[in-house]
Amino acid sequence: MKSEHHERTEGPAGQLAGGGRTDPATEAFVAHRNLLFTVAYEMLGSAADAEDVLQETWLRWAGVDLGTVREQRAYLVRITTRQALSRLRTLSRRRESYVGTWLPEPLLTAPDVADDVELADSVSMAMLLVMETLTPTERAVFVLREVFDVGYDEIAEAVDKSPAAVRQIAHRARAHVAARRPRATVSPAETRDLLDAFRRAVETGDLQSLLDTLAPDVVLLGDGGGVKQAVLRPVVGADKVARLLAAGLGRVTGVSLRPAQINACPALIIRLDGALDTVVAARIDNDLITGLYAVRNPEKLSHMQRETTLRR
Template identity: 60%
Template structure:
């Protein structure tokens, strides 16, 4: 029975932990720690296993964040969330797809640990304030204030308009075609003037150590790529159409943010330690 209850909510618990941590590997560790504690609980005293387990995962994730923050202080270059291969139907739940997007996870990284937990539990999973308060060790009144502050922080930094699945895929396909031509003008036609490219090589692969700003610089850099040395595959990453690149020097996962038919953000992850979840789709749910 213990295994059945935990297994029934495993996808949900993984999604909560992943959204809080931005790392599938760390999310799996948090689930393991939660399982060990769940196995020793007197379940006759647990009236709502789902709520209990979400609170337990949240506490473990908060503990893990403190460790990760120290690790990321020494990270080489820009840090991006670990991309996940997902089923296309994740996009059917628009709010879930938005919450697990690379763009959103990058924004959540700018929140403090408690703010991030409160935002995820309230805005994504619609948990009551009193349950969130128990999970994060704050009063319900404080949690309401934290939620309001986190909501404003995220709203100021997330894309202003939602893009349909078809529009996203259309722009992505044109971007891939432009990559293969290598013509700067073709790339410029796809990008907003203030486009930003953020690359994460983790000091293991060659990648820009700071964000590259502006269409001219981004297009020039992309046009200089050896087109004969890489192959591109359309995939679904984090609930949206994306690109997987394979080359002799390694691979990369590329996600785009699109507004008004133009690319405004390019997230390129080439750190091989973050490309281990691109073979089997992750089970994400709310």
């Protein structure tokens, strides 16, 4: 189903490349497609739903009289934001009945995404989970203002609020996120080194080395979506997490852990007998792993087959 989403959304690009038709609406949509996907994904935490939002955006954009559009990028972002907001409110209700913990859908991202530090931070699994604690409108305002530097007047049009109200929402959302985001910026190299030590400890079953990588209050979250086995509730504490990992991974044959660039951050891909099984992202504070996010739900792993381009 998700591949159908991808094919439908790529329709304008296909027309542009294959049919030789270069109408202005198609050109504009294709030029801004990666940006629009990134906006939708940051608001929804789901690549499949972001693809659906892009399809809805294209259908509305195709019917617009371009002569009335002053700034195409802003107009497209506005359509995308409105569609994403509508979908986010529906998803919020649906997630209440989700089996176990809901985690964002991981993306295999190109190395250059990490070069944009602010973008990389905003799409990290840890930050997406922080943004889950915002209301839909707060999340839209935060994403547009803090990540994409959209003006208050433009945001106001997108979320149907006054510019003054948007400023207040932005201030509230910024304070909310600041209180919950990782406490210190960790370089990709430091993250890779720590995850490499974590991987070696898991592979060798060295419990003490594993404990050395974990913060005392580390939290492990698992997302199996009711399809794959995963912890249904957060596992808290270095000793509990280490023993669970050692028992669950260290004693299974055919398991391999490999580094990858997930959501613009170093992470690990777990394969079982060569087949993709789990994506593990981490949150790091003060040189220790404070959060581990293990996504096993097969429906959330389809975007791990190819790199996703994210843009601001």
